[in-house]
Amino acid sequence: MSARTxxxxxxxxxxxxxxxxxxxxxxxxxxxxxxxxxxxxxxxxTTAPDLPPEVLGDRSVVEVVGLPIACATVLALVxxxxxxxxxxxxxxxxxxxxxxxxPAGPAPVLLAQGIVGVAQVAAGIxxxxxxxxxxxxxxxxxxxxxxxxxxxxxxxxxxALGAAVAALAPTANAAIAAxxxxxxxTGMLGGMFGDPRALPGPLAGIGRVLPYGATAEVLGxxxxxxxxxxxAVAGLAVTVLVGAGVAVRFFRWT
Amino acid sequence: xxPATGTVVVVDAIEVRGLRKRYxxxxxxxxVDLTVPAGTVVGLLGPNGVGKTTTxxxxxxxxxxxxxxxxxxxxxxxRDRRAVxxxxxxxxxxxxxxxxxxxxxxxxxxxxxxxxxRDPGGLLDAxxxxxxxxxxxxxxxxxxxxxLSVALALVGAPRVVVLDELTTGLDPASRETVLDLVRGLAxxxxxxxxxxxxxxxxxxxxxxxxxxxxxxxxxDASPDGLVAAAxxxxxxxxxxxxxxxxxxxxALPGVDAVTRTGxxxxxxxxxxxxxxxxxxxxRQGVVATGLRAERPTLDDAFLALTGHRAGPRAEVAA
Numbered sequence: 001m002s003a004r005t006x007x008x009x010x011x012x013x014x015x016x017x018x019x020x021x022x023x024x025x026x027x028x029x030x031x032x033x034x035x036x037x038x039x040x041x042x043x044x045x046t047t048a049p050d051l052p053p054e055v056l057g058d059r060s061v062v063e064v065v066g067l068p069i070a071c072a073t074v075l076a077l078v079x080x081x082x083x084x085x086x087x088x089x090x091x092x093x094x095x096x097x098x099x100x101x102x103p104a105g106p107a108p109v110l111l112a113q114g115i116v117g118v119a120q121v122a123a124g125i126x127x128x129x130x131x132x133x134x135x136x137x138x139x140x141x142x143x144x145x146x147x148x149x150x151x152x153x154x155x156x157x158x159x160a161l162g163a164a165v166a167a168l169a170p171t172a173n174a175a176i177a178a179x180x181x182x183x184x185x186t187g188m189l190g191g192m193f194g195d196p197r198a199l200p201g202p203l204a205g206i207g208r209v210l211p212y213g214a215t216a217e218v219l220g221x222x223x224x225x226x227x228x229x230x231x232a233v234a235g236l237a238v239t240v241l242v243g244a245g246v247a248v249r250f251f252r253w254t
Numbered sequence: 255x256x257p258a259t260g261t262v263v264v265v266d267a268i269e270v271r272g273l274r275k276r277y278x279x280x281x282x283x284x285x286v287d288l289t290v291p292a293g294t295v296v297g298l299l300g301p302n303g304v305g306k307t308t309t310x311x312x313x314x315x316x317x318x319x320x321x322x323x324x325x326x327x328x329x330x331x332x333r334d335r336r337a338v339x340x341x342x343x344x345x346x347x348x349x350x351x352x353x354x355x356x357x358x359x360x361x362x363x364x365x366x367x368x369x370x371x372r373d374p375g376g377l378l379d380a381x382x383x384x385x386x387x388x389x390x391x392x393x394x395x396x397x398x399x400x401x402l403s404v405a406l407a408l409v410g411a412p413r414v415v416v417l418d419e420l421t422t423g424l425d426p427a428s429r430e431t432v433l434d435l436v437r438g439l440a441x442x443x444x445x446x447x448x449x450x451x452x453x454x455x456x457x458x459x460x461x462x463x464x465x466x467x468x469x470x471x472x473x474d475a476s477p478d479g480l481v482a483a484a485x486x487x488x489x490x491x492x493x494x495x496x497x498x499x500x501x502x503x504x505a506l507p508g509v510d511a512v513t514r515t516g517x518x519x520x521x522x523x524x525x526x527x528x529x530x531x532x533x534x535x536x537r538q539g540v541v542a543t544g545l546r547a548e549r550p551t552l553d554d555a556f557l558a559l560t561g562h563r564a565g566p567r568a569e570v571a572a
Contacts, residue, residue: 095350097350102410
């Protein structure tokens with residue numbers, strides 16, 4: 001038996017294409033991460049909260065606040081709600097088990113879903129940036145590499161949290177419920193509904209290191225070109241480790 | 255060095271030896287032995303909860319046996335799982351399909367997961383789903399999903415196939431289609447392990463039948479052989495209101511016993527009984543209705559060998 005085994009390259013392509021098709025057919029999951037961020041931008045851009053120069057530097061409120069929370073929103077929705085709901089559905093319906101008896105095995109379908117999730121994040125952020133640039137004259141970050149690094153770290157953090165949700169949630173509905181609670185919980189503390197500095201001191205402190213607020217902080221400072229709060233970077237890094245650890249410890253294939 | 259001439263290594267496509275598997279306090283498989291040679295269909299029979307699915311899951315590499323060995327074309331389904339997945343096609347009891355993909359898309363996806371395989375469109379046609387290729391799998395009927403599941407198991411042109419409750423939920427015409435497909439597989443040299451509790455299906459399709467009861471193999475023979483092994487006598491039955499001379503019937507050659515329950519009389523024995531019994535009834539001037547010979551079926555054999563029926567009503571706590 002010298003025949004090569006395992007998943008052929010064509011199989012990887014087919015798995016990613018299949019996941020992309022299903023994500024595209026899941027209308028609400030597709031549309032919300034594309035439309036909610038522009039709404040947030042319009043809200044921030046038109047109400048233009050009165051922020052002091054030590055927060056904005058020489059950039060606009062859409063660049064320092066609007067785009068960072070739009071990016072955090074896309075990441076939180078796709079990473080913590082959409083991807084876990086697909087994974088929980090696959091486990092529940094036996095798809096992972098079914099693929100376990102093909103040359104693919106069950107793991108590549110998770111990776112394919114992750115790849116499509118990242119593509120969806122890229123699309124959502126692309127749409128948000130396009131709207132910000134056209135409607136509010138936003139430009140690229142003053143520290144583009146810091147922004148990119150922050151985005152990669154933030155993506156890892158939200159997907160790791162999503163993996164933990166997928167590992168612990170018994171059903172797709174449970175995954176969506178848990179994801180939405182995390183979305184609003186971290187979002188509320190992290191500035192989704194307005195300047196988090198208006199929150200009571202301890203809550204604002206917590207919100208700044210949780211993934212949503214930390215993402216907004218890291219991207220906002222990258223737009224200004226100043227160093228981020230080390231607590232925010234550490235918060236994202238710890239989220240990656242804890243989320244991945246929980247996922248690895250508790251994930252079940254069936 | 256060329257291999258020594260005349261050396262033939264016969265490897266059973268599926269070989270299970272002394273398979274044991276416990277879940278908590280329940281023993282699902284308790285020393286199962288089973289072989290499936292290439293080009294044959296072997297039926298794995300038994301009521302629910304006797305270890306059929308556990309055995310199949312160990313063959314498919316989905317579970318690790320507590321003890322015993324499992325080999326698929328000489329490979330260990332756990333240790334050599336990649337090699338086994340390439341040659342083994344499995345249809346699991348639950349269809350487990352991606353809901354949002356169409357039948358055609360699912361076939362193309364599963365075909366792409368294999369390096370070699372069959373034409374997805376042709377195979378969909380072969381299971382009678384050619385017209386449903388564009389329909390999402392969550393909108394297919396139960397029987398259509400079942401047939402799609404069978405087609406997906408075969409699209410990688412596997413050399414060994416495991417089919418778990420193949421025809422559940424299929425209408426008679428679809429059943430024939432699927433049974434023909436399985437016959438064709440065996441004719442092409444594929445080894446087929448068929449899990450079933452439909453005795454008629456096993457009688458028609460299988461070269462050998464392995465009967466499981468409480469995690470053990472209680473019989474392993476051809477379907478005819480199983481019936482013979484159960485030691486069930488052929489029987490002639492008829493109904494009558496009249497008084498029958500039972501001792502005269504008993505004296506007929508080959509007759510072992512005559513029993514009467516109300517109007518129903520049963521004559522059991524060996525060999526051809528219908529002619530002599532009919533002639534004797536005429537001689538006695540007994541008017542009988544419904545005179546018929548009954549060959550014991552695999553169902554009867556199952557009952558005799560295990561003490562309960564094979565069907566779903568015999569379900570026992572797993």
